Structures are given as structure tokens and as C-alpha cells.
Amino acid sequence: MQVSVEHLVAASGVELKAAGKDLLGRCPFHDDREASLVITPAKNLWHCFGCQLGGGPIDWMMKREGVSFRHAVELLRAGALSAPRSRGERLLPAPVALDAGDRALLDQAIRYYQERLK
Numbered sequence: 001m002q003v004s005v006e007h008l009v010a011a012s013g014v015e016l017k018a019a020g021k022d023l024l025g026r027c028p029f030h031d032d033r034e035a036s037l038v039i040t041p042a043k044n045l046w047h048c049f050g051c052q053l054g055g056g057p058i059d060w061m062m063k064r065e066g067v068s069f070r071h072a073v074e075l076l077r078a079g080a081l082s083a084p085r086s087r088g089e090r091l092l093p094a095p096v097a098l099d100a101g102d103r104a105l106l107d108q109a110i111r112y113y114q115e116r117l118k
């Protein structure tokens, strides 16, 4: 399981509207006037058709906070403790183990991206 992209985006102050299976919102990374940001909850992915950026929860945090992969993971873990739980969801574990050494973290990061890019 992963941290919900939907919650991360909502927590960033982006108002989301349902559009079929997706959610649309205004991208905070460019001057967006027509809701170019698409969230796909089923895949836990986001994509902006304006900036051509996208990815999963870690990519969102890296872009949103301007931090490294590892720092983004730490922020996600910290944020998971205070994330809104509107539908009685349980807290989700971070996508990688934070007590892992650098080498192990790198391996997990590679697996994470391989999994996502399938």
C-alpha cells in the first residue's frame, strides 16, 4: 500500500473534482486556469497536462517541496500521521522502509519505480 496521492494533492490545497474514474484540479506548479492536473486514484498517480509532470506520491512530494527522494519519503511518513482520513481509512505505510541503509533504500527506490513504470 502507498500514501494516497489524492490526499496529498488535497492537502496541498488543490480542489479536486470527480471526472469519471479520475479527479481533476488546478495544477499548483504552473499558472493553471483549466484544471490540467489529473489524479487517477485507482493507480495512485497524478499527471499535469500543462507541465507534463506526473508520478506517484513521492514524485508529488519531491516536486511540491523541492526535496530529494529520501526527504520526500520522510515527509510522506510524517504526513501520513496527520493526513485527513475522510473515509475511515487506516494509516498507510510509507512505500519504502525508512530505517533502511542507503544501499537498501536505493534498491527499494529502484523497485518502486520499476513497479510504477510497468
Ligand SMILES: [Zn+2]
Residues within 6 Å of the ligand: 027, 028, 029, 030, 032, 036, 048, 049, 050, 051, 052
Ligand atoms: Zn502543471
